[in-house]
Amino acid sequence: MASSASAVRVLLLVVLALASCASAATAARTPTLANGLSFEFYKATCPQAESIVFNFLRDAIRKDVGLAAALVRIHFHDCFVQGCDGSVLLDDTATQTSEKAAIPNQTLRPTAFKAINDVRALLQQACGGPVVSCADIAALAARDSVQLAGGPHYAVPLGRRDGLAPAPAKDIFAALPPPTSNVTTLLRFLAQISLDADDLVALSGAHTLGIAHCVSFEERLFPTQDPTMDKWFAGQLKLTCPALNITNTTVNDIRTPNVFDNKYYLDLLNRQGLFTSDQDMHTDARTKPTVTRFAVDQAAFFDQFVFSVVKMGQINVLTGNQGQIRTDCSAPNAASNNDELPWSVLETVAETLAL
Ligand code: HEM
Ligand SMILES: *[C@@H]1O[C@H](CO)[C@@H](O)[C@H](O)[C@H]1NC(C)=O
Ligand SMILES: *[C@@H]1O[C@H](CO)[C@@H](O)[C@H](O)[C@H]1NC(C)=O
Ligand SMILES: *[C@@H]1O[C@H](CO)[C@@H](O)[C@H](O)[C@H]1NC(C)=O
Ligand SMILES: *[C@@H]1O[C@H](CO)[C@@H](O)[C@H](O)[C@H]1NC(C)=O
Numbered sequence: 058m059a060s061s062a063s064a065v066r067v068l069l070l071v072v073l074a075l076a077s078c079a080s081a082a083t084a085a086r087t088p089t090l091a092n093g094l095s096f097e098f099y100k101a102t103c104p105q106a107e108s109i110v111f112n113f114l115r116d117a118i119r120k121d122v123g124l125a126a127a128l129v130r131i132h133f134h135d136c137f138v139q140g141c142d143g144s145v146l147l148d149d150t151a152t153q154t155s156e157k158a159a160i161p162n163q164t165l166r167p168t169a170f171k172a173i174n175d176v177r178a179l180l181q182q183a184c185g186g187p188v189v190s191c192a193d194i195a196a197l198a199a200r201d202s203v204q205l206a207g208g209p210h211y212a213v214p215l216g217r218r219d220g221l222a223p224a225p226a227k228d229i230f231a232a233l234p235p236p237t238s239n240v241t242t243l244l245r246f247l248a249q250i251s252l253d254a255d256d257l258v259a260l261s262g263a264h265t266l267g268i269a270h271c272v273s274f275e276e277r278l279f280p281t282q283d284p285t286m287d288k289w290f291a292g293q294l295k296l297t298c299p300a301l302n303i304t305n306t307t308v309n310d311i312r313t314p315n316v317f318d319n320k321y322y323l324d325l326l327n328r329q330g331l332f333t334s335d336q337d338m339h340t341d342a343r344t345k346p347t348v349t350r351f352a353v354d355q356a357a358f359f360d361q362f363v364f365s366v367v368k369m370g371q372i373n374v375l376t377g378n379q380g381q382i383r384t385d386c387s388a389p390n391a392a393s394n395n396d397e398l399p400w401s402v403l404e405t406v407a408e409t410l411a412l
Contacts, residue, residue: 086360088368090214093376098193098215103184106215110197113176118205122315125202126267127169132199132370133263134165135192137250138232140373142220143191146173146386149223161233164270173198174386181384191386192217196370203366206266208317209359211367218380221389236273236332240341243334250372252365258338258347259361260369264309264331265321271298271305274331285336287328294331307331322352 099106118125135145145165173194180189193215204210224232234246240257247257275298277283282291290311297307308314309331310321321335325348330336338344351358381390 086364087212088364088371091371091374091376094214094216094371094374096212096214099184099189103180103186103188105183106180106189107197109179109183110176110194111201113179114172114198114201115205117172118202121168122206123166123267124168124172125206125315125317126309127166128172128195128198128202129263129266131165131169131173132195133260134161134233135195136369136372138229139220139224140375141192141196141217141370142373142375142380143195143217143383143386144220144223146170146191146195147220147223147389148387161229164273169198170387177383177386187382187384190217190219190382192219192374194386199366199370203263203317203362206315206317208265209363211363213370214367216374216376218375218377219383219386219389220375220380234334236269236334237276238334239337240344243337244343252369254343255347255361256365256368258344258351259358259365261335261338262319262321262351262358262362263317264335265313265317265319266315267309268306268314269309269331271303271307274298274333275301275303277333283333283336285328285340290327290329319351319355319358322348322358326352 114124114128131145132141135141135143138145145162173191176194176198177187177189177191180194181187193213196213196215196217200211200213232246232249234243238246240254243257244254247253252260274294277286278291278295278298279301282288293311294307297303297305310324311329312320312324321330324330325336325339328336328339330339339348347361351361384390
């Protein structure tokens with residue numbers, strides 16, 4: 058009896074020691090948390106928030122695997138353009154009048170915008186509110202999409218608040234590098250938001266999922282074929298995009314298009330990366346060693362991806378009483394319906410009324 062009890066105690070100690078090792082290792086790879094964000098942000102106000110998001114997406118992605126790719130990309134666009142404030146979710150007919158401005162946005166999938174709004178409605182049903190911000194929903198949806206597609210699971214710091222207006226077209230172009238970019242250009246874009254070469258290589262690994270339209274890579278086929286592209290691969294792409302301006306799509310990762318794994322880096326090693334922005338990472342000396350490492354070591358890719366995506370998810374976030382919590386992710390709250398007046402305004406009102 059005594060010996061079995063002490064055996065249990067020893068086992069327990071071993072388990073605890075292992076668990077604390079694991080969490081220490083994770084902690085060492087967690088970027089510093091932005092002020093106002095925390096892993097327990099909705100613990101009191103909407104404890105079931107994360108399971109509601111996950112359960113919804115598990116069913117939705119089972120029906121439409123493309124939704125996972127679309128949600129991961131939305132979080133990226135949200136964060137790169139004016140910070141992770143859910144502004145990418147806002148309808149904006151004004152910005153769309155600029156045809157160019159619409160280009161990067163046009164290929165964001167409507168199914169993903171709808172999924173985020175559907176989740177938002179479920180959260181409001183469960184927790185009242187609005188309590189959970191659209192920017193947080195986008196971050197959680199991207200996280201769950203990565204996992205549901207076979208990638209790593211990671212904790213998301215929460216507490217982002219939603220921006221009040223969409224970004225102007227010029228800001229979208231200043232923030233999102235085009236797929237024709239080489240590594241020098243990509244690093245210049247990423248440096249504006251404190252992301253480095255390792256972040257670039259790991260985050261681009263999200264192109265292990267999803268699709269692209271011909272317009273995003275046709276400059277590598279016409280008028281002359283990009284010599285850095287594998288000839289067989291170029292031939293395949295020309296079947297999909299036989300000339301300029303064809304409205305057709307192909308998968309980003311020819312090996313495992315719907316699985317979040319490290320095969321994208323194997324594509325690059327075989328000169329079968331789709332965009333210049335992908336393939337040049339295997340040419341440029343600043344990124345090539347990391348590409349090669351991730352191609353042979355999926356755990357190393359997952360580890361860096363988690364670190365970099367959590368970092369990306371904290372770019373210029375609004376917290377505290379900045380911004381608002383939207384009641385509809387595609388539109389700012391109506392002024393009369395604005396739940397959060399800044400405290401300073403409330404204090405002024407209180408003083409005026411001599412409360
Ligand atoms: C670093 C520079 C990047 C460039 C130049 C770039 C460019 C693009 C382009 C042109 C497309 C295809 C759009 C289309 O034609 O339909 C695309 C798709 C995609 N991108 Fe990126 N991207 C970059 C970084 C990222 C990052 C950081 C992520 C996420 C962490 C990401 C996730 C995705 C996903 C998942 C898709 C597929 C979307 C779908 O199937 O709906 N990309 N990207
Ligand atoms: C982005 O695209 C979505 C759906 O395609 C659209 O509803 C939204 O208004 C667009 N937003 C901007 C800022 O153009
Ligand atoms: C990268 O692209 C920029 C802009 O197109 C160009 O000026 C530069 O020469 C390119 N750098 C390399 C190393 O190819
Ligand atoms: C679109 O791509 C498919 C598959 O590669 C191809 O069979 C089809 O002919 C392409 N459509 C056009 C309009 O080129
Ligand atoms: C077709 O593609 C070319 C080259 O990218 C571009 O200059 C032209 O404006 C496009 N035409 C249409 C109708 O989109």
